[in-house]
Amino acid sequence: MNINFTPEQLVFREEVRSFIAARLPADIRDRLRQGHLPNKSDTITWQRILAECGWSAPHWPREYGGAALGQAERLILLDELYRAPAPLPQIFNINMLGPVLMKFGTPQQCAFFLPKLVNLDLWFCQGFSEPGAGSDLASLRTAARRDGDCYVVNGQKTWTSTAQWADWIFALVRTNPEARKQAGISFLLIDLNTPGITVRPVRSIDGTDHVNEVFFEDVKVPITNLVGQENQGWECAKFLLANERTGIANVGLCQERLELAREMARVGGLTEDGGLWKELAVLDAEIRALELTNYRFLLTPSQQAALPAFASVLKLKGTEIQQELHLLLAKLAGDGGLEQPPSAEHGPHLVQRYFFSRALSIYGGTSEIQKDILARSILA
Numbered sequence: 001m002n003i004n005f006t007p008e009q010l011v012f013r014e015e016v017r018s019f020i021a022a023r024l025p026a027d028i029r030d031r032l033r034q035g036h037l038p039n040k041s042d043t044i045t046w047q048r049i050l051a052e053c054g055w056s057a058p059h060w061p062r063e064y065g066g067a068a069l070g071q072a073e074r075l076i077l078l079d080e081l082y083r084a085p086a087p088l089p090q091i092f093n094i095n096m097l098g099p100v101l102m103k104f105g106t107p108q109q110c111a112f113f114l115p116k117l118v119n120l121d122l123w124f125c126q127g128f129s130e131p132g133a134g135s136d137l138a139s140l141r142t143a144a145r146r147d148g149d150c151y152v153v154n155g156q157k158t159w160t161s162t163a164q165w166a167d168w169i170f171a172l173v174r175t176n177p178e179a180r181k182q183a184g185i186s187f188l189l190i191d192l193n194t195p196g197i198t199v200r201p202v203r204s205i206d207g208t209d210h211v212n213e214v215f216f217e218d219v220k221v222p223i224t225n226l227v228g229q230e231n232q233g234w235e236c237a238k239f240l241l242a243n244e245r246t247g248i249a250n251v252g253l254c255q256e257r258l259e260l261a262r263e264m265a266r267v268g269g270l271t272e273d274g275g276l277w278k279e280l281a282v283l284d285a286e287i288r289a290l291e292l293t294n295y296r297f298l299l300t301p302s303q304q305a306a307l308p309a310f311a312s313v314l315k316l317k318g319t320e321i322q323q324e325l326h327l328l329l330a331k332l333a334g335d336g337g338l339e340q341p342p343s344a345e346h347g348p349h350l351v352q353r354y355f356f357s358r359a360l361s362i363y364g365g366t367s368e369i370q371k372d373i374l375a376r377s378i379l380a
Helices: 007-023 026-033 040-051 071-083 091-104 107-119 233-243 251-267 274-299 301-306 310-332 347-361 367-379
Strands: 124-127 143-147 150-157 168-174 185-191 197-202 211-222
Touching: 007 071, 026 040, 040 107, 071 251, 071 274, 091 107, 091 124, 091 168, 091 233, 143 168, 150 168, 150 185, 168 233, 185 211, 185 233, 251 274, 251 310, 274 310, 310 347, 310 367
Parallel strands: 124 168
Antiparallel strands: 143 150, 150 211, 168 185, 197 211
């Protein structure tokens, strides 16, 4: 299968490339190229630039600050952001909470929050996982008790990405302990500056504090911050988790990292290393196959309906390729490899990124879970 873009879509790709070339700050591009993850300032700066033409929320309706792009155009935009490389729009605001508010939120909630999500005036994080409630999310224990015009929240969330930067958190809480697990859960928006909240960073293997624990002790949350109906938050959660599949394969990221590996091999005088170039060629072929599969799934509605496990294929294979690329880049950083990277430009950051990549096969549904889904699909 070839990817046959329309003339209009090809024009759109050139428009995106020109925009990025003209507007992406050089210091942000250089840091990401060297292997750094975007910091808070990088993401806010670039998202506000994208918001000028609705591209910070490309799939949102125009009346909410989006661009109402079709699926193909969204994929083109995502690929070009990865290839630049540029920070992506903040995922919790744009891909998760925004669509939930449009479907389940009140007009007042939409009017207040959606413009702030688009422009990143408020940074949200996701409060789902808890100790003992990760893959089995419905076992969560963080409780919200109704008290007049407020909920009083007590409990703990963990593995909460970017909570150290966030202003608010959208959280699943248990509002009916007597109901069956999924039936007693509600979806709350909580200001992290509310008294009783503690955010504690968790140092990960790459030396960063990207994930956090969040503790709630008698935290008062106005009932107006309930999204949807009380005890029906599981519907919001299912919609959130199923709503956004664009980009799950991270094809553009793989292509950008592969090109960096080629460049480092050339600069490092490894053009005669046949084994290395064979490895690069194999990765190139795998990325191309991933790209074709990604487009076939996302641009053919009948494929999505016929084989929902396609998303698991994309997540599983995309994760494997990214981890292989990050390992290769860490090796190319210098003779010291993982222990003593000698390159001030690439080494330390690429090695750090390799360590960060080990989490790819855990978050967003572990590789083991993806394989279970595929096995059930084959046996069905």
